[in-house]
Amino acid sequence: MEELIKYILQIGNLNQQQLNLVTQSAIEIALQKDKYFSEAGKIPRQVGFVVEGVIRGCYYNKEGEEITRCFISENSLVVDYVNFEANTISAEYLQACTDCKLIVFSKQHWEDLSQIIVGWDNIKNKMVQLCMYQKSRKGPVVSQDATTRYLEFMENYPSLINRIPLTYIASYLGVTQQSLSRIRKNIR
Structure with a gap:
């Protein structure tokens, strides 16, 4: 949980009591290589923070080919946030490329923090923006060799x-x- 606390404190200020509420709302899990954090065809139900390992975002194109869209490594949020927030079915997979250690919030706990901690929404929004940026940035330019x-x-x-x-x-x-x-x- 220490890594998550450091990450949060880089983004915003919370007191010890608030940090305790955050850590009590999450659980640590191990995600084995090739297992899915979230899957296409299902509604994403959790937000994760990568402590160790690498997760990739991927989907299948019209021809049935698997396309890797992004990589998410340590000290980053991992979530299909648009579908998580909208409670809609995802079109992509978030799959462990390596054995991973994650800190995970259920949708309910993630939302409850907004009701309990003043300023959590601002911190959450900044974390989500970073997550979205990391998932969209630095994609290969197809016109390059x-x-x-x-x-x-x-x-x-x-x-x-x-x-x-x-x-x-x-x-x-x-x-x-x-x-x-x-x-x-x-x-x-």
Whole structure:
């Protein structure tokens, strides 16, 4: 919970009693590699904070191909917030790329904090904005050649290169795993 407290205090000010309420509203869970935090076809029911590990956002296109849209690593919120907030069915999966340790709030506990803690809505909104930015930022530009996309990936996500399967990186970059292997070989 210490990591979550540090994260919250970077965004806003809460006293010890308020911080205790936040930590009492959450539980720590382990999410094994390849397991889902939330799934397409279901309504997201929880907000998570990544303590350890990497989660990816992915979906299936019209051709049935799996597309990785983003990576979410330590000290970040993980949630399909638009559908979580609207109570609507998600079109994407949030899947563990590695074994993960998360701090998780149920929808009810997340909403209750707004009723109990003055100023929680402001902190929550800032956390959600960061989450949305992280999920949307630094996507590969399809008009760039694959090598440039990979070099930008290495620059934007240096800590992920050796932590997540190449298939996910290839999917994110919009290339085949064979092409990615060639690119990596040529860069060395």
